[in-house]
Amino acid sequence: MTKPKIITTGGAGYIGSHTAVALQEAGFEVVLMDNLVNSSADVIHRIGRITGKEPLLELVDLCDEQATKNCFSKHSDAVGIIHFAALKAVGESVAQPTRYYRNNLVSMLHVLEAMHQHNIPNLIFSSSATVYGQPDVLPVTEQTPLQPAASPYGQTKQMNEVMIRDAVFAGELKRAISLRYFNPVGAHPTAIIGELPLGIPNNLMPFITQTAIGIRKELAVFGGDYDTIDGTAVRDYIHVMDLAEAHLGALQYQLNGSQSESYDVINLGTGLGSTVLEVIQSFEKVTGINLNYRIVDRRPGDVAAIYANVDKAARVLHWHTQRDLDEMTRSAWAWEKYARETLGL
């Protein structure tokens, strides 16, 4: 029997590669479309080592209209698309706004046009908690009003959501879900795939693991004077494997006809907030390493605290997170060591 085909744009990246594993293990055929601007082709071999089958990688820049059309024509039998492809560094987006608007908006447009042309009915989109800004009330639900985005990156996520919603409401696209991720961290339990930021990491977890392995001298903890239990900022960290499984749940929700709203928005987090110091303490506990860190000034643009209400994900996707903060720090560290010591990355 032929397996249902899913296209994952940006599928060679961090969240896409973990989702490819979950999709293949659930019996889907996965085609990755990626221009490798922030990833590497060898990830398909590593996905193959985990699942026993390498997914097909189509090298395509989704901003190239003709190349995107050609690629979708080859895979017009896909039953769904998960659109991960985007540039995602907040600080870089402030410095290079036009590059971010071009990449994240034009690629989205081409994906929507291709889906319309080929009547591909189901879209899942990688949105972000960044669309909420600093909300007045915590935890944030899907009804929490969106704040003006603090960066061009955040703007592109808000705009992408609007583009998708309008395409669905006009009937150009049958159904779509925007998944608003909170803070994805961690790696596959085999440690064969994980997050490998290029250059100096912006995010907390890779900065912690790179400091522990000796690539960075010291972790700067941004702000010790927030109104939180220990003065450091609170985020909702979610294990990337839980996130991958949520994509599978969202896809099944679409494919089995349960999606009642043609356009839907769902938060994906744990529902729990952790401070930066709690993440460090978890890392030190599971690894036995004393991390070299220092509390410095707040990072401009950071919110003090944000965490998700995840009742909707539980209710409609029947999805619950399975992995706690210790599992996140443990797997992130196992991947850092494997990437450096075995893969030589």
Ligand code: NAD
């Ligand atoms: P990533 O950079 O590892 O993966 C994104 C992939 O998209 C990369 O492989 C990159 O090469 C590809 N890509 C970018 N532009 C492309 C283009 N024009 N054509 C083809 N491929 C292109 O990032 P990730 O962490 O896996 O994030 C996946 C998605 O989730 C992104 O949309 C991101 O904005 C969103 N998101 C990520 C986080 C996070 O903290 N990681 C949080 C919220 C939302």
Ligand code: UDP
């Ligand atoms: N953070 C930090 N030091 C770093 C990177 C991040 O203290 O080197 C803090 C940051 O201020 C925030 C939290 O860790 O409170 C998560 O930051 P990250 O950039 O990973 O995600 P964000 O929530 O900003 O998207």
